[in-house]
Amino acid sequence: MPTIRDVLSTFNLFADLPPLALDNLALSMHWHHAMRGDLLFHQGTESNLAYLVVSGRLRLIQHTSDGKDVTMADFMPGDVIGLGTLLTGESYPGSAEVLETSELVTLAGPPLWELLNSQAMFGVRVIQMLAARLHEAHNRIRELSAERVQQRVARSLLRLVEKVGVADHNGSVRLDIRLSRQDLAQMNGTTLETISRTLSFWETEGLLESRREQIVILKPHALVRIADDLPI
């Protein structure tokens, strides 16, 4: 197992920190191991830690009053979960669920504040991270406001192709994650039944193949046309 110090230096967020600051920071952090299904924190609890994802995959979900879960964002290695919340002192706006067994490193408030006060470039990195997240969130708002379910699902499959797509020998792309109909539904503000029907239809059209929690995109370009609402 690498040291926290070694791990930090591999991520963009800490790229500008001088060695000494990195050493110091590493001393204040701790490993956190989490299994699929775990929650790092619960919606509404008070925020006192942020988490740097070293390996694995997680998502931030919000629970609605009538029991549905909505996926707000997902996190891969290099992402930080709960940073904005920690810095504004609010309680967590959602729950962080572990999708694949993950190694994380915890980040407490005080060392974070010290870093922000002493290392201006770190603040800029944080700003850029938040700006990117805001940008993503705005795109999802536009999609949810103006697009049909089909378009949104096509778009989220294409995003997953970028993030976790593995090219197959014959030109198709396999999504290298466990991905249930329910997951896709929560990512797109729809129901698992609608997702099932949509995927089944696309399968009959030859656009993709799907098994239990597993999708292989055969014709990415056709999905692009659907996402952009162009004629086939």
Add this chain to the structure above:
Amino acid sequence: MPTIRDVLSTFNLFADLPPLALDNLALSMHWHHAMRGDLLFHQGTESNLAYLVVSGRLRLIQHTSDGKDVTMADFMPGDVIGLGTLLTGESYPGSAEVLETSELVTLAGPPLWELLNSQAMFGVRVIQMLAARLHEAHNRIRELSAERVQQRVARSLLRLVEKVGVADHNGSVRLDIRLSRQDLAQMNGTTLETISRTLSFWETEGLLESRREQIVILKPHALVRIADDLPI
């Protein structure tokens, strides 16, 4: 007309800056006067300025490929428009439309960078601003994903009550802005017809009164129950 220097010191974002830094910053900024209907910038153009709202009201809209507009956020005095974009070097993700004649102050990249490098607390303020915006965006995503139009409209009316509500003598609250059905539709991912029907229905129920671009909430509490999907 007050000087830019005087104006800056009234806003939270600049509260931590020492006098000298404020002086310097003010020298690099310029007044920008904009009328209702103006666009500060267009979606897709390159970002080279951010704007501090001194007075007036604006909104950020995204245009969809099929000609609809979606309102992403609105801005009041003290808010900064385009800051995240300016700092990440992306092109503007939407267009900034002036809703009420506004006085703004422009903020260029270089002085902003200098400020971030020399004044750590300024970076923290920016982070908190972006975190708050991200929080708002996540809430809208949850609403768009899981709630019906009625709930979302009720919620946005209640938000407007907080922001621009003026208490009337008889216990009702008037929204002190021009607010068309179209505006509400773009804020809630629906159509002006649905907004019109919804408001008409609420008017027959005695929850509110509405005229052209003008709404008076008679029973805010009833709207809260609708927003939370509780029985009446």
Add this chain to the structure above:
DNA sequence: CGGCACGTTGAAGGGCTTCAAGCTCTGTGG
């Protein structure tokens, strides 16, 4: 190999959009 989570498919129906037609208010220029 039994149980349970995941997935499929059908049927019914409701919420919302879309298209259409006509109304009302507001500001402006003759």
Add this chain to the structure above:
DNA sequence: CCACAGAGCTTGAAGCCCTTCAACGTGCCG
């Protein structure tokens, strides 16, 4: 000052997209 153009609003009708409920497969894992 009034008429009129146009922006804003209302209301109806048709129908589609999607949800909801329900019943039944299917595959994985302990």
